[in-house]
Amino acid sequence: MSAGDTNDSLFDRACRVMPGGVSSPVRAFGAVGGTPYFVARAEGAHVWDVEGRRYLDYVQSYGASILGHAHPRVVEAVRAAAGRGTTYGAPTEGEVLLGEELALRVEGLEMVRLVSSGTEAAMSAVRLARGATGRSRIVKFAGCYHGHSDGLLAAGGSGVADAGLADSAGVTAGAVADTVVAPYNRVPEVGDDVAAVVVEPVAANMGLVAPAEGFLAGLRQACDRAGALLCFDEVITGFRLGPGGASQRFGVRPDLWCFGKVIGGGLPLGAFGGRRDVMEHLAPLGPVYQAGTLSGNPVATAAGLAVLAELDAGAYTMLDGRAAELAAALSEVITGAGLAVQVPRVGPLLGLFFSSSPVCDHDEARAAVANGRYRRFFRAMLDRGVALAPGPYEAIFPSLAHGRDDIERTADAAAAAAREVLGHEVEGRAGASGGTGVDRPGRVRA
Ligand SMILES: *Cc1c(COP(=O)(O)O)cnc(C)c1O
Numbered sequence: 080m081s082a083g084d085t086n087d088s089l090f091d092r093a094c095r096v097m098p099g100g101v102s103s104p105v106r107a108f109g110a111v112g113g114t115p116y117f118v119a120r121a122e123g124a125h126v127w128d129v130e131g132r133r134y135l136d137y138v139q140s141y142g143a144s145i146l147g148h149a150h151p152r153v154v155e156a157v158r159a160a161a162g163r164g165t166t167y168g169a170p171t172e173g174e175v176l177l178g179e180e181l182a183l184r185v186e187g188l189e190m191v192r193l194v195s196s197g198t199e200a201a202m203s204a205v206r207l208a209r210g211a212t213g214r215s216r217i218v219k220f221a222g223c224y225h226g227h228s229d230g231l232l233a234a235g236g237s238g239v240a241d242a243g244l245a246d247s248a249g250v251t252a253g254a255v256a257d258t259v260v261a262p263y264n265r266v267p268e269v270g271d272d273v274a275a276v277v278v279e280p281v282a283a284n285m286g287l288v289a290p291a292e293g294f295l296a297g298l299r300q301a302c303d304r305a306g307a308l309l310c311f312d313e314v315i316t317g318f319r320l321g322p323g324g325a326s327q328r329f330g331v332r333p334d335l336w337c338f339g340k341v342i343g344g345g346l347p348l349g350a351f352g353g354r355r356d357v358m359e360h361l362a363p364l365g366p367v368y369q370a371g372t373l374s375g376n377p378v379a380t381a382a383g384l385a386v387l388a389e390l391d392a393g394a395y396t397m398l399d400g401r402a403a404e405l406a407a408a409l410s411e412v413i414t415g416a417g418l419a420v421q422v423p424r425v426g427p428l429l430g431l432f433f434s435s436s437p438v439c440d441h442d443e444a445r446a447a448v449a450n451g452r453y454r455r456f457f458r459a460m461l462d463r464g465v466a467l468a469p470g471p472y473e474a475i476f477p478s479l480a481h482g483r484d485d486i487e488r489t490a491d492a493a494a495a496a497a498r499e500v501l502g503h504e505v506e507g508r509a510g511a512s513g514g515t516g517v518d519r520p521g522r523v524r525a
Pocket residue numbers: 141195196197198199201224225226227279284312313314315339340349
């Protein structure tokens with residue numbers, strides 16, 4: 080950064096050298112409008128942009144920073160690891176320790192393979208499931224996001240949903256021919272040609288959608304009947320909903336898991352794992368090939384271990400408590416301002432839909448988002464120094480660094496932001512009806 084750079088000037092330069100000015104689409108603010116803030120530094124619950132503006136941050140790298148930014152123990156672990164060399168292309172003790180930590184916390188997770196992203200984890204888990212079962216077909220759910228590998232992008236959530244893309248250009252019909260997309264929260268038919276049913280056990284990429292009673296257990300039964308593998312994509316829920324993630328919380332054990340985000344402590348790290356007999360199909364033991372130059376990276380494993388060391392029972396209780404306070408406060412002040420809202424919560428994860436009815440699947444999420452209120456609310460919150468994710472399909476991620484005063488500040492900002500959104504709509508209607516403030520039939524409404 081050169082002196083005097085602003086968000087606008089950096090974005091201009093970024094757009095010349097990077098498509099859309101970003102390294103990942105949602106960051107471009109396409110769904111909410113305006114120029115993205117360029118982060119200069121972050122600490123705890125806050126980020127600062129290049130203009131010196133501070134934001135209370137609920138993005139937290141989409142869940143990768145569960146302790147908050149730049150936690151001293153994580154910074155120290157990263158520093159120490161980097162000083163010993165950043166990558167070797169040889170096995171390290173850190174990988175063993177992290178693998179053991181993951182297996183210790185998640186019941187049924189017998190073996191893991193470390194990778195560098197959630198995308199890689201899900202993509203590799205699918206290959207493994209196909210290799211292990213000798214079957215081709217994959218069942219996924221509309222609105223669930225499993226990274227951007229070809230076969231899993233169909234009807235994805237997150238930025239894919241933002242951009243209004245059913246999937247993506249450049250993905251061949253052949254690449255998705257074996258992907259079946261089913262509606263979330265209904266147990267689909269699982270035929271004996273299905274290698275795996277892949278699911279976010281709590282959907283956190285179409286806003287936040289909790290699994291309906293019996294949905295996950297129903298998937299387990301359907302997979303068992305068909306001889307298919309059940310794969311939980313716990314890239315968001317893993318080590319966040321509790322030490323054992325969603326499988327522990329809902330009492331349903333999959334055959335395979337995908338992890339990312341939390342376990343890298345803010346560095347590029349993912350993992351997939353599961354039953355020993357399935358994992359043993361992986362090279363070098365078995366015929367399913369999977370590899371990575373930076374896999375099990377020593378700096379990333381050090382960061383991940385430092386984070387897991389902080390996540391004891393007390394940490395989860397605190398995180399849940401903060402999230403409960405935040406959900407209650409948001410619901411109360413936004414409703415109080417006169418806007419219908421749903422604030423779904425599963426443990427420490429929150430969603431925000433400006434809708435009068437609960438959201439249970441992708442169609443309902445899209446319908447809830449169609450009124451455009453999230454966009455205006457996001458902008459009004461950002462103006463007040465509170466950063467939500469710049470897209471209506473992302474979850475809200477309070478971290479362990481968010482204190483009670485931060486929750487109160489958020490509630491105050493949300494009350495004012497909700498009034499601003501409503502005021503804007505009333506004004507819009509008044510304008511459309513000739514400034515009288517009275518709706519006339521036949522006029523276009525905001
Ligand atoms: C973020 C995410 C991924 C992809 O992880 P990346 O590290 O971005 O590749 C996969 N699955 C879920 C559920 C995610 O939220």
